[in-house]
Structures are given as structure tokens and as C-alpha cells.
Amino acid sequence: MRAWAIAGTILLFLIALPALAVVLASGWVRLAGQVILSIVLSVILAVFVFFAYVCMRAQARKWGTALVLAAMAILFLIYATWAGLPL
Numbered sequence: 001m002r003a004w005a006i007a008g009t010i011l012l013f014l015i016a017l018p019a020l021a022v023v024l025a026s027g028w029v030r031l032a033g034q035v036i037l038s039i040v041l042s043v044i045l046a047v048f049v050f051f052a053y054v055c056m057r058a059q060a061r062k063w064g065t066a067l068v069l070a071a072m073a074i075l076f077l078i079y080a081t082w083a084g085l086p087l
Contacts, residue, residue, distance in 0.1 A: 014040050022081060034081050041081070045074045 018040070021033025048071040055064035079085075 037081055038078055041074055041078050045071055045078070048074065 015037070018033040018037035021029050022037060025033065048067050052064045052067035052071065055061075055067060
């Protein structure tokens with residue numbers, strides 16, 4: 001149970017701190033936040049696409065479609081991070 005709490009806290013900091021850097025900072029701090037946030041979102045995107053592929057192969061089309069839609073939302077977040085759109 002304690003390991004899950006630690007892992008959740010680390011994941012929160014991997015997403016929350018770079019997002020705050022992108023929104024509130026400028027210069028090198030903003031660039032670092034964009035890079036870290038893009039890497040984290042890309043890993044999450046890869047996991048979603050892999051599980052969507054597994055669901056499609058297992059004939060679970062609804063789950064696969066939902067995961068593909070979630071992957072598209074993550075792609076939009078990566079685009080919004082670099083395009084400067086407000087999150």
C-alpha cells in the first residue's frame with residue numbers, strides 16, 4: 001500500500017510540476033517543463049496505443065476505440081503544450 005502512495009506521488013509530480021512550469025514560467029524553465037511534460041505524455045500515449053492494439057486484437061472493439069480516442073486527446077495535449085495554447 002505504501003509503495004502505491006509513493007508511486008502516485010511521483011507520478012503527480014511528474015505531471016503537475018512540468019505543467020505548472022509551462023503555464024507559469026518563461027525561458028529555460030518553460031522549455032524544460034515542455035520537454036519533461038512531452039516525454040511523460042508520450043510514454044502514456046505509447047501505453048494507451050499498445051493497450052488499444054491488444055483490445056482490438058482481442059475483439060474488444062469498444063475498449064479499443066475508447067483507448068484510441070484517449071490517445072488522440074493526449075496527442076492534442078502534446079500539441080497544446082508546444083503551440084502555447086492555454087491548458
